[in-house]
Amino acid sequence: xxxxxxxxxxxxxxxxxxxxxxxxxxxxxxxxxxxxxxxxxxxxxxxxxxxxxxxxxxxxxxxxxxxxxxxxxxxxxxxxxxxxxxxxxxxxxxxxxxxxxxxxxxxxxxxxxxxxxxxxxxxxxxxxxxxxxxxxxxxxxxxxxxxxxxxxxxxxxxxxxxxxxxxxxxxxxxxxxxxxxxxxxxxxxxxxxxxxxxxxxxxxxxxxxxxxxxxxxxxxxxxxxxxxxxxxxxxxxxxxxxxxxxxxxxxxxxxxxxxxxxxxxxxxxxxxxxxxxxxxxxxxxxxxxx
Amino acid sequence: xxxxxxxxxxxxxxxxxxxxxxxxxxxxxxxxxxxxxxxxxxxxxxxxxxxxxxxxxxxxxxxxxxxxxxxxxxxxxxxxxxxxxxxxxxxxxxxxxxxxxxxxxxxxxxxxxxxxxxxxxxxxxxxxxxxxxxxxxxxxxxxxxxxxxxxxxxxxxxxxxxxxxxxxxxxxxxxxxxxxxxxxxxxxxxxxxxxxxxxxxxxxxxxxxxxxxxxxxxxxxxxxxxxxxxxxxxxxxxxxxxxxxxxxxxxxxxxxxxxxxxxxxxxxxxxxxxxxxxxxxxxxxxxxxxxxxxxxxxxxxxxxxxxxxx
Numbered sequence: 054x055x056x057x058x059x060x061x062x063x064x065x066x067x068x069x070x071x072x073x074x075x076x077x078x079x080x081x082x083x084x085x086x087x088x089x090x091x092x093x094x095x096x097x098x099x100x101x102x103x104x105x106x107x108x109x110x111x112x113x114x115x116x117x118x119x120x121x122x123x124x125x126x127x128x129x130x131x132x133x134x135x136x137x138x139x140x141x142x143x144x145x146x147x148x149x150x151x152x153x154x155x156x157x158x159x160x161x162x163x164x165x166x167x168x169x170x171x172x173x174x175x176x177x178x179x180x181x182x183x184x185x186x187x188x189x190x191x192x193x194x195x196x197x198x199x200x201x202x203x204x205x206x207x208x209x210x211x212x213x214x215x216x217x218x219x220x221x222x223x224x225x226x227x228x229x230x231x232x233x234x235x236x237x238x239x240x241x242x243x244x245x246x247x248x249x250x251x252x253x254x255x256x257x258x259x260x261x262x263x264x265x266x267x268x269x270x271x272x273x274x275x276x277x278x279x280x281x282x283x284x285x286x287x288x289x290x291x292x293x294x295x296x297x298x299x300x301x302x303x304x305x306x307x308x309x310x311x312x313x314x315x316x317x318x319x320x321x322x323x324x325x326x327x328x329x330x331x332x333x334x335x336x337x338x339x340x341x342x343x
Numbered sequence: 344x345x346x347x348x349x350x351x352x353x354x355x356x357x358x359x360x361x362x363x364x365x366x367x368x369x370x371x372x373x374x375x376x377x378x379x380x381x382x383x384x385x386x387x388x389x390x391x392x393x394x395x396x397x398x399x400x401x402x403x404x405x406x407x408x409x410x411x412x413x414x415x416x417x418x419x420x421x422x423x424x425x426x427x428x429x430x431x432x433x434x435x436x437x438x439x440x441x442x443x444x445x446x447x448x449x450x451x452x453x454x455x456x457x458x459x460x461x462x463x464x465x466x467x468x469x470x471x472x473x474x475x476x477x478x479x480x481x482x483x484x485x486x487x488x489x490x491x492x493x494x495x496x497x498x499x500x501x502x503x504x505x506x507x508x509x510x511x512x513x514x515x516x517x518x519x520x521x522x523x524x525x526x527x528x529x530x531x532x533x534x535x536x537x538x539x540x541x542x543x544x545x546x547x548x549x550x551x552x553x554x555x556x557x558x559x560x561x562x563x564x565x566x567x568x569x570x571x572x573x574x575x576x577x578x579x580x581x582x583x584x585x586x587x588x589x590x591x592x593x594x595x596x597x598x599x600x601x602x603x604x605x606x607x608x609x610x611x612x613x614x615x616x617x618x619x620x621x622x623x624x625x626x627x628x629x630x631x632x633x634x635x636x637x638x639x640x641x642x643x644x645x646x647x648x649x650x651x652x653x
Binding site: 096168338 | 513
């Protein structure tokens with residue numbers, strides 16, 4: 054089989070080029086996704102200040118919040134500091150997925166990075182899979198850092214059974230997936246990269262607040278928790294409590310028990326909603342370009 | 344002139360093609376191309392063809408519809424009407440295999456600044472089925488000395504060369520160059536022109552959008568002038584607008600100071616001058632209207648009269 058073709062162009066230049074080399078779409082997707090994931094992670098670690106501050110933020114918040122509110126969840130020996138560890142695990146995960154993606158994609162859209170990628174034969178899905186890789190890596194780091202601090206400073210135990218490890222794992226993956234997809238969709242909302250952080254921070258902070266990240270869920274009104282119950286973050290926080298805090302704590306929840314199927318359902322629905330919104334709203338070029 | 348011999352070759356090849364019944368292959372074909380933004384027609388019935396192997400330069404004032412046209416052809420924008428075929432396919436439906444056959448050099452952007460030049464070119468090469476060697480591509484655009492430097496540290500001109508490297512690393516049959524030398528110093532422009540000529544010699548078809556008329560004249564086999572979303576005129580740079588047949592301005596230094604005369608027969612005038620001076624004519628110059636003169640006339644800038652252009 055010949056691997057090159059010779060043709061003559063209009064002006065007499067003889068063109069020798071490889072005949073169409075075909076790679077199976079699946080292989081092309083895997084190759085491109087790995088390339089994207091590698092470059093995304095590489096770029097994340099290259100901006101060292103971003104790494105330090107991303108990982109430090111939830112830890113610093115944890116230390117501050119835990120120092121303000123002392124005491125125990127009513128009728129238990131579980132400290133509010135320990136509740137904060139679970140809340141900030143959820144908040145930190147949402148921040149590395151939703152907030153970071155929302156802002157970084159808005160940026161790439163404005164600076165032309167997305168347009169350039171869209172001009173290459175990169176399978177479009179590879180871009181999103183690359184984002185999933187970088188979110189996974191940063192989330193695992195953030196969760197690990199928080200767990201280490203939570204364990205040594207505030208006495209939060211690592212999951213005590215296989216079942217609890219499983220809960221910890223799927224809450225992280227499913228919650229992270231939902232917030233990633235919603236973050237991709239949300240990247241279309243800000244009008245410019247400069248406004249992205251401001252635009253996305255307000256709803257995100259409100260959501261963190263009513264989902265029990267900054268204020269323990271036991272101190273929030275029923276209405277707030279019900280509103281927060283529409284979104285995945287409250288259920289992620291509850292999921293982490295169910296994986297890390299003693300079982301009797303569940304009596305303090307509004308439903309008085311940890312319902313894993315309900316948590317999974319809400320997170321799952323947001324995966325679907327986020328995916329649909331992301332597909333519908335995603336733009337590879339800046340809308341302001343004439 | 345190099346451009347001249349190329350055009351002769353085009354003509355010869357076209358004639359030969361006719362003789363053996365070979366149709367010249369078009370890499371770009373548009374017919375009645377339309378694109379509206381609200382009430383404004385950015386592209387208003389554009390007919391444009393481009394042959395394989397051709398270097399075609401698209402000229403036109405800002406707002407003439409150049410960028411929109413190019414973005415439709417690149418596959419970035421959807422047209423509202425008309426026909427467009429690029430490399431035999433409808434660009435707005437072109438899939439990954441089609442995208443692999445054309446390269447796009449965009450106006451400079453600021454992404455991936457934390458990668459090195461080599462990492463970046465290698466990364467983009469991974470999307471193509473038959474990429475060039477990334478190190479070779481970096482060499483071609485003259486960035487070898489910078490290959491391990493972070494993109495953040497590159498100068499504007501160096502970043503522009505990186506943009507070009509990313510556009511050609513997939514070895515495209517058809518290359519879109521969008522104002523490639525904006526911000527280059529004269530030396531960098533010359534070396535960039537050499538690169539474009541090399542790519543053309545290797546058989547790439549190149550659609551060049553530029554504001555620099557000397558660039559179009561130096562590189563293009565043919566220019567197409569666009570205004571108000573339509574094709575105004577197309578032809579080789581030295582024939583555009585009947586440029587060759589215009590009056591020439593003959594100027595020289597007479598006994599009473601500089602003199603000039605407009606004529607269709609500059610040779611005769613020069614011979615007369617030679618005879619009357621009996622020796623070398625001081626300060627002699629013979630000039631035809633520049634491509635810029637013709638271009639300005641075509642886009643309806645204040646009309647030039649024969650004998651008025653500089």
